[in-house]
Every structure is written in C-alpha cells, then in structure tokens.
Amino acid sequence: MTHLAVVGNPANRRVTLFQAAAARAGRPAVPVYPWRDVLTSGRVPGPGTVVRIDSPGEDADVDQLLRVLGGGDPAVRAEHGEILGTAAAHAGLGRALDRVAAGGGELLNQIADILTMSDKPRCHAVLAAAGVPVPAALAPVNSYEALRAAMSAAGWGRAFVKPAHGSSASGVLALAVSGRQVRATTSTELAADGRLFNNRRVRCYDDPERVAAIVDRLAPDGLHVERWYPKAGFDNRVLDLRVVVTAGDPGHVVVRTSRSPMTNLHLGNARGDLARVRAAAGERAWAAAMRTCVRVARCFPRTLHVAVDLMFRADWNDHAVAEVNAFGDLLPGLLAGGRDTYDAQLAALTDGRFRHWTDAP
Numbered sequence: 001m002t003h004l005a006v007v008g009n010p011a012n013r014r015v016t017l018f019q020a021a022a023a024r025a026g027r028p029a030v031p032v033y034p035w036r037d038v039l040t041s042g043r044v045p046g047p048g049t050v051v052r053i054d055s056p057g058e059d060a061d062v063d064q065l066l067r068v069l070g071g072g073d074p075a076v077r078a079e080h081g082e083i084l085g086t087a088a089a090h091a092g093l094g095r096a097l098d099r100v101a102a103g104g105g106e107l108l109n110q111i112a113d114i115l116t117m118s119d120k121p122r123c124h125a126v127l128a129a130a131g132v133p134v135p136a137a138l139a140p141v142n143s144y145e146a147l148r149a150a151m152s153a154a155g156w157g158r159a160f161v162k163p164a165h166g167s168s169a170s171g172v173l174a175l176a177v178s179g180r181q182v183r184a185t186t187s188t189e190l191a192a193d194g195r196l197f198n199n200r201r202v203r204c205y206d207d208p209e210r211v212a213a214i215v216d217r218l219a220p221d222g223l224h225v226e227r228w229y230p231k232a233g234f235d236n237r238v239l240d241l242r243v244v245v246t247a248g249d250p251g252h253v254v255v256r257t258s259r260s261p262m263t264n265l266h267l268g269n270a271r272g273d274l275a276r277v278r279a280a281a282g283e284r285a286w287a288a289a290m291r292t293c294v295r296v297a298r299c300f301p302r303t304l305h306v307a308v309d310l311m312f313r314a315d316w317n318d319h320a321v322a323e324v325n326a327f328g329d330l331l332p333g334l335l336a337g338g339r340d341t342y343d344a345q346l347a348a349l350t351d352g353r354f355r356h357w358t359d360a361p
Helices: 013-024 035-040 060-069 086-102 111-117 120-129 144-154 208-221 274-281 283-298 341-350 353-359
Strands: 003-008 032-034 049-053 158-163 173-178 181-190 196-205 223-227 237-246 249-258 305-312 319-325
Touching: 003 013, 003 035, 013 341, 032 035, 035 060, 035 086, 049 086, 060 086, 086 111, 086 208, 111 120, 120 223, 120 319, 144 158, 144 208, 144 223, 158 208, 173 208, 181 208, 196 208, 208 223, 237 283, 237 341, 249 274, 249 283, 249 341, 274 283, 283 305, 283 319, 341 353
Parallel strands: 003 032, 003 049
Antiparallel strands: 158 173, 158 223, 173 181, 181 196, 237 249, 237 305, 305 319
C-alpha cells in the first residue's frame, strides 16, 4: 500500500478531511509535515512517499515566513487579515515547494501547476492558449490611473480587478465606472491609515479617491483585470460553479449563489440547487461546460485534482472560466457516487485512474 503524507497546516480542515478519508479507505494514518517545519527546519517527506501538498494559508506565522523567504522585509509583519506582500509570499511559496520536491517524494500536485494556478495572469494565459473560454483581460496595469485609462481604451465600463496572487476573493474589486462615477464592490476594508484588510463583509465604495487608494495599494504586488462577465442567476442572485476535477472526472460540483458579484461561500453566500441550474442550462450546454472543466484540468495533467470556477452567461448560451484553484477541494458534505472529494482522490490513486490520466496524451 502506498505510503501517503501531507504537507500542510495540521489544523486546516482540508487536511483533517483527507486524513479521515484515508482512514475510511483502510489506509495507515497519514502524517502531516507542517508548513512551519518546512520553512524553518526543512523537514519534508522523503523518497517512497506520495505527497499531497495543501494550502499554506490560514496561518499568520507561515504567511510571514513565506513573505520573508520570498524577499519581503522581515521587520514588516501583517496584522490579522491584512493584505500584504502577496507577490513575496508567492515567490516564497515557490522556494518552499522546491524544498518539498528536493525530499524525493512523489507529488500529487506539481510545483509548476500550483504556482501557475496561484498566479492569475499566468493562469489566464495558459488557459487562453489552450482554447479554454476565459473573460477578456487587460495588459498589466500598475496604478488606478493606468487602470482607468486601459478600461477607457478598451471601452469597458465594468471589470473585475484581482490581485495577481490573491485567493478567497481577498483584494478583489468588482468595478463599475461611468465618467467620474465609480462603484467598487469588495470584501476589502480600507483602514484609516491606508492599509487593506480582508474580511467577510462585502461593501461598496463610491468615492473615487478611496477606490484609487485600494487599487494603488494592491498594484505593486501585481493586478489581473478581466472584463466583467454577466453571470446567470435565479431569484435576484447570480451564480457560478465550483467544479472539482479529479483525474479528469468533473464529479463534484457545487453551485455558489450571491446577491453581490462575489460568490465565495465563505462570504456568507449560499449553495444553490444543482439540478435547477443543470435544467436551466440544458444538457448540451451543461455537457459542454463540464468538457471545458476537463480541458482546464488537462492543462495540469500531472496534478491529481484542480478546482475550476465556471460561469454561465446570463442567457445560459455560453460559459467561461473565472479561476482555477490548486487548493479548492473543500466541499464538505458534497458527495458524488457516495464519495466526497477526498474519497474520490484516494480512489483515483488506488484504481489507477490517476496514473492513466497522467499518461494520457
């Protein structure tokens, strides 16, 4: 039986659910190699181990260590929820993942794939080159002034402005502009001293100076700007799908619905009715959307699972991919064929589907 290990934060729910799935499958207890140890002592799984890499997020000390490893100032420490040094943290993640790979274990999610999925401009480019439908994107901008100029030149009145290396809607702004008027919907809080904090309350800013302050604070770490995609919805709520593709199987799908442009469930949004969405889309459009999700996963063929955020257009006649997440498989209580996402991952390892997926042309 293959020896499994996890690199992650021991208290992370994804880690504990994966361990529980391993126990259900009759596997030995799965040890966790904490990110903190990887970053301080260099302790990593060794040869002969199959390694699941989990998110280094949700631990302030780990965030700080990653930023410093990536070239950030060790004297600058983020307060709880502060959006700070995302580019340095991404660079640090790459160096930390190299340490894990040097241990000799067999990785279930490849380093290059993790880094691409957590770099929005790079991921967007990879998907577009593969023919995956994605919203149009602007060339890089480095300030609010440059953003407004680029939107004007493109003829856009609405856009999503995303930190290049953010996650969980942190720092994302749904921006609508008309002349001198501006409205930014976001879960980002602008503090009196100019610092930015991510929290779970979505708010709107309509003061151009405040919106500019947020964008200019985020810009040095990189921005990815996409044209606003008009999402389908029901009952005055917009929706999108989180689709977890495991070894090429888009088996786990959850509908995320919201009264704001942000559909992330941790923001207090609600799961929607999957059968209703599928019926509204129709079987042909639904099948096409699932094929797109598999095409996304094919861009990362040596990674066991990817999480795809897919949007249907308001008329249900089209769809596009909004995000791809390396650590987006936390869908508690969602079963497909009697399996949760972690059961499905272990089954794909056991029955050879993952090996077949990685070997497929």
